[in-house]
Amino acid sequence: MSAFHLPPCAENISEQTLSDWHDGLLSAAEAHHLRHHMERCAACRYRAQGLATVASTLRRQHIPNLQRRIWRGMLERMQRKPANILQRSAVLSIVSAVVVIALAAFFFFAPKHSTMPPTSFIPTATRASTATAQPTATPQTLTPAQAWGTAGVRALNIDTKKYFIQGLLPGGAGVVATTFATFSQTNPQDITVSVVLITAPDARVQTLATGHWTHASVATDGRYIAWVGGYNPTGGPGDSHQTLAYDDLSTGQIHTLFDGEANRYLPDSLVVTHGHICLIENSVNPPQSRLLILDIASGAQTTLLNNVQRFSISWPYVLSAEEGNGQIKGAPNPMTLVNVVTGQQRDVTSLVDYFNGISPNFALDGTTIFATRPDDTHTIEKYYEIDHADQPAPPQRVLFSEPLRSYPSIDDAFTGADARLLSVNSESLGFSIWDCVLHRPISTGTFFMFNNGVVAYSTSPGQPQTLILQAESNFTS
Numbered sequence: 001m002s003a004f005h006l007p008p009c010a011e012n013i014s015e016q017t018l019s020d021w022h023d024g025l026l027s028a029a030e031a032h033h034l035r036h037h038m039e040r041c042a043a044c045r046y047r048a049q050g051l052a053t054v055a056s057t058l059r060r061q062h063i064p065n066l067q068r069r070i071w072r073g074m075l076e077r078m079q080r081k082p083a084n085i086l087q088r089s090a091v092l093s094i095v096s097a098v099v100v101i102a103l104a105a106f107f108f109f110a111p112k113h114s115t116m117p118p119t120s121f122i123p124t125a126t127r128a129s130t131a132t133a134q135p136t137a138t139p140q141t142l143t144p145a146q147a148w149g150t151a152g153v154r155a156l157n158i159d160t161k162k163y164f165i166q167g168l169l170p171g172g173a174g175v176v177a178t179t180f181a182t183f184s185q186t187n188p189q190d191i192t193v194s195v196v197l198i199t200a201p202d203a204r205v206q207t208l209a210t211g212h213w214t215h216a217s218v219a220t221d222g223r224y225i226a227w228v229g230g231y232n233p234t235g236g237p238g239d240s241h242q243t244l245a246y247d248d249l250s251t252g253q254i255h256t257l258f259d260g261e262a263n264r265y266l267p268d269s270l271v272v273t274h275g276h277i278c279l280i281e282n283s284v285n286p287p288q289s290r291l292l293i294l295d296i297a298s299g300a301q302t303t304l305l306n307n308v309q310r311f312s313i314s315w316p317y318v319l320s321a322e323e324g325n326g327q328i329k330g331a332p333n334p335m336t337l338v339n340v341v342t343g344q345q346r347d348v349t350s351l352v353d354y355f356n357g358i359s360p361n362f363a364l365d366g367t368t369i370f371a372t373r374p375d376d377t378h379t380i381e382k383y384y385e386i387d388h389a390d391q392p393a394p395p396q397r398v399l400f401s402e403p404l405r406s407y408p409s410i411d412d413a414f415t416g417a418d419a420r421l422l423s424v425n426s427e428s429l430g431f432s433i434w435d436c437v438l439h440r441p442i443s444t445g446t447f448f449m450f451n452n453g454v455v456a457y458s459t460s461p462g463q464p465q466t467l468i469l470q471a472e473s474n475f476t477s
Helices: 015-022 028-040 042-059 067-079 085-109 144-148
Strands: 154-158 163-168 174-179 191-199 205-211 215-220 224-231 241-248 253-260 265-273 276-283 288-295 301-304 308-314 317-322 335-339 345-347 362-365 368-374 380-386 396-403 413-417 421-425 433-435 440-442 448-451 454-458 465-471
Touching: 015 028, 015 042, 028 042, 144 440, 144 454, 144 465, 154 174, 163 215, 163 448, 163 454, 174 215, 191 215, 191 224, 205 224, 205 241, 224 265, 224 276, 241 265, 265 308, 276 308, 288 308, 308 413, 317 362, 368 413, 421 448
Parallel strands: 215 265, 308 362, 362 413
Antiparallel strands: 154 465, 163 174, 174 191, 191 205, 215 224, 224 241, 241 253, 265 276, 276 288, 288 301, 308 317, 317 335, 335 345, 362 368, 368 380, 380 396, 413 421, 421 433, 433 440, 448 454, 454 465
């Protein structure tokens, strides 16, 4: 049983009050009190983060463009000769009403922040462009404090030589991590790895599980913490053992889903999101790797696709890269966008140039794909935003670009995305985060990650490192 729980709110703050705070309807005094209350109340931070997640999801929803259909029909009616003036007036009245409704719908449903960058410094890009290739100029890099302010930040001192941080709790309440493997002095085969939860800001360490593992991965969605631990000293199919388990933070109960002699799961693929455990599952007969999605509450399991190499998930969408096509030399890996809820699938191979064995150059937020690929001259690496990838001919735009050092690129890649931030792996860009609201690059210390609406970054190069945790809902810009 875990020692970490989410106790009820001591002040009985209602959902309506949290909703009013999120919508900016509270008075200054009430908002100030609630912000200070949430610094102490994990339950309210968790609920507030849920509201922020719902809001960001709604802002990303695709609104069908009815403009052409509406105006085509109205123009056809206007071009007909009306029988009398009253009929013409009625048509004009309808047109006026449509204009009012369309404008109201636009301002009501339009997202507060566009994820598309301004066109002043970013050109529109297509795969067929034949213009002379030039890197896209990027604006000046900001520090996290310059970009997001310091509201609600929490400092956590942690020894990153001992703990490998892999997930963040909502509201900046803490981190989940694994310890690096320790070896027995008397028996080199006796290897131990632990899964831990470290609360912030007191840096209290709670051990959730310990095993004789050579590797382990842990992930969380704020309600559940899941981990995969395995022992496979030879690296081959034999002499292996794996454990898949999760901790329900609302009850403190730990549940083991699998514990047996097998090399069944790919630990590094583990993701927990919206009450589901997602990871790549290996099977021997037939030999293939499939994406396993397990509903924790019901226990229902779903397997998707075949020969999955890696994936990015933004519930309920999954972007999957399958093993490369061996029959076509130099062809990119097949890519599929799947709606887990509806089962709808779309081949998006042409949108993402992904080659077998290369770092994952794609990330997913809703139905927006972020991908890197070279221009036609193979001299410039471009970082694309492909909006509504589940729609025919989705719009694509270049966020930024850099000179291409090799083709296929083995280093330059998007490695993660949420409703606002992108993580980038590139030695030559000089930054690792792109803020889609500010349209600016952000630079941090040696560590950065975002998860569950929280960012964590280092401010000191020594040990122990000081990590700053900040909920994106507290960003001041």
